[in-house]
Amino acid sequence: MPIGMTIPFTAIRWDDILFVALAALVVGSGLLVVTMRDIIRCGLAMILCFASLAGIYVLLGNPLVAATQVLVYIGAISILVLFAIMLTQTKNAPTRLVFQTQAWAAALAAIAIAVFISVAVTATTWPSAGAVAWTDTTKLAQTLFNQNVLPFEAVSVLLTAAVIGGVLLARREPASAEEDRP
């Protein structure tokens, strides 16, 4: 049985409810990421934030970017961050001061950015903005692999370089190299 466009007995659209819920999740978990004391919980809140953003991409009619968000951000980057947290966390880290001493100035700057962006966005009328258009994944793939194949290959080279660079940077130096140092 198909469900209608609106919630039964009300005029509220499902899309609106979903958008409000997902936006609240994004902003709420984002705030948790930057304010919680225990950094491992910050990492878990970051996963929640990425997941609700993937939901927003689905609302925007872009399933491929949503899937990539889940695969790359939740599956790869979050796991990498969680591993780095576990490798660098000391026992007394959560109880110590979490914020810099000038955190109030940072809060002021962030609020100013939020206010300026909101005012600028709402004051602008976007002339060619229509309704939400579903992104055709077949067309997207054709554009990506025909017109944009050079940037695509450049990104793959960049990823290879990043992996090699990451291994080189994080590698423990062999004991003989310590003695060779001046």
Next chain:
Amino acid sequence: MSSSLDSYLVLSGLLFAIGTFGFLARRNAISMLMSIELMLNAVNLTIVAFGAFIPTLNVQASVIALMVIAVAAAEATVGLAIVMAIYRNKKTPLVDEYDAMKD
């Protein structure tokens, strides 16, 4: 509400501001990297929102968003590797104790 471009752009502005606050205010280097990821996600949301609402940008915006995600993955790899390398030398993840270049 979900059918206006403004609400998505305001949401991404809020997320970007949260990321800015985290980057400026947190002491832990990994927290700062997590805030950078939040900011990158905010920018990506802007790109995808414009792509969804403006028909001529529809496909190109998705291409750009995918590229941004790939480059963000590379950035996270290198950034976390740098944090690990510094942590091995200084034994702390707190950025305000990294003062080797001060004097």
